[in-house]
Amino acid sequence: MGGALSLTLGALAYPSMLGLDTVSTTTDRVIANTQWGPLTEGDRDFVVKVRAAGLWEYPLGQIGLQKGTSKAVLTASEHLVDGHAALDTTCRKIAPMLNITLPNVASPQQEGFVTQLKGETGAQFDTDFANILRMTHGSIFNTVAKIRSTTKNSLVRALADQANDTVLDHITVMEKTGLVDFDSTIFQQTTPPKLPKSDLTPPAPAAGAPLVVLTPPPNATSTPVDIDGIAGGAANSTAGAAANAGTGG
Template sequence: MGGAMAVTLASLAYPSMLGLSKVATAQDRVIANTQWGPLTEQDRDFVVKVRAAGLWEYPVGQIGLQKGTTPAVKTASEHLVDGHAALDTTCRKIAPMLNITLPNIASPQQEGFVRQLQADSGTKFDSDFANILRMTHGAIFNTISKIRSTTKNTLVRALADQANNTVLDHMTVMEKTGFVDFDQTIFQQTTPPKLPNSDLTPPPPPAGQPQVVLTPPPNATSTPVDINGLAGGGGAAGASPGASPAPTAG
C-alpha cells in the first residue's frame, strides 16, 4: 500500500477497554486517515472485539460439538465454529490494512466462560451454553448496529455487515435450543457486572508471536468479506506465513 495510509503507530496503540464494556470516551475521535475512510477509536475497538469474540466462541463451539446432548445444541455449536471462522478471516485481512493489532487470546472474562463450559456436563452444559452465548451475542448486537450506522470506514462497515448477520444467526440458533432463559439473559446483557478493565481486555500478543488462525470447518457455509473486490485489490492476505493453528477445546 506504500504511502496510501496516513497512519502513525502511536495513534493505534492497543485499545484499553474492550470485552462487553462500553467503548471508552472520545470514541468518535479519528485516530487514522486511511484510503478506506477515517478510522475512529470505536472502529478500531470493534475490529478487536470481533476478533476476541471468535477466540473464545470458536473453541466453545468445538466443546459443544463434543458435549451437547441435543441436536439443537450441536447445530448451534456448528454455527459458532462456522461463523466465527469466517469473521476471523475478515478481521485478519483488514487489521493490517488499517494497522490494527489483533489479540491472540480472548479477555479474562471470556476465558472464564470457556472454563465454565469445559467444567459443565449434561443438561447443565446445554443450559449454560445457550444462556451464556445468547447473553454475549445480545450484548454485542446493539454495538454492531451503532458501528454500521456511524462508521465512515469502508472496511469496518463491511465487517459490521458480516458481524450483524453472524450474530443474528447465532442468537437465533441459541434460542432454538429451548434452553434460553430470556429474563435472565436480557437482564445480564443490559446490566453487566462491573468488572475491572483488565478482565474485559484481551491482552496484546507478544512481539513476534505467530497469529492464531480460526480454521474454517470442512463444510463451511459462511464466507468472509471479499476484501479485494471491496477495496479494489491490493488487500492484505488472510493468514500470515507460520500462523499458529486455531485454539482447540481442552
C-alpha cells in the first residue's frame, strides 16, 4: 500500500468502547492520515459498529426466517440477512486498508438480544423482533448521518452512504410489520439503559483468528460499495496483503 497510512498507527488499537453508545469524548481526533483522507476515532469506531451490527442482526434474520409467523416478519428477516451481508463485505474490504481491527462477535448487549429472541416463539417472537430491531436501528440512524456529514475519509463516507440506505430500509420493514410500539420503542431509543461499558463493547478477536464472513443469500439484492472504483488498485493490494498476513485488519 506504500504511503497509504502514516502517523500514529499505534493509535489504531481496538476501540475501548463500542455498541449503541458513544465511544469516546474525542471522536474527532485524527488517529491516522491515509491516502483516502484522515481517519478519526469516530470514523474507526463507526466501521466497527457497522461490523458488530451485522454480527447479531444477520443471524437474527436467519432465526426470523425460521420463527417468523407473518409474511411481514419473514420479509423483514430477509432484508436483515441481505443488507448486513452486503455491509459486512464493505467493512471487511476497507478495514485492512485503514488498519482497523474488526470484531468477530457482537457486544454482550447485542448478543443478549439474540439469546432473548432465540427463546421466544409465535406472536411474542414477532413482536419483540420488530420492536428490538426498530429500536436499535433507530439508535444508530443518527450516528450514520453524523459520520456521513463530517467524515473526511472517502472510504468511511462510502460505507456511511451504504449504511444509511440499509438502516433506513430496515427501519421501514420493521414498521411495516405493524407490530412496532412507537411510544415504547422511541423512549428506549432516546433513553437507553445505563449499562457498563463492557456490555456495549464487542470483544477483540483472538490473535490470528480468521474473520467471520456473513455470506450473501442466493437471492441477494443488496450490493457492497465498489471500493475498487473509489480506491483504485490499492484496494486489492491492501486486502491481499492482509489476507497473506492472516490478520484481516
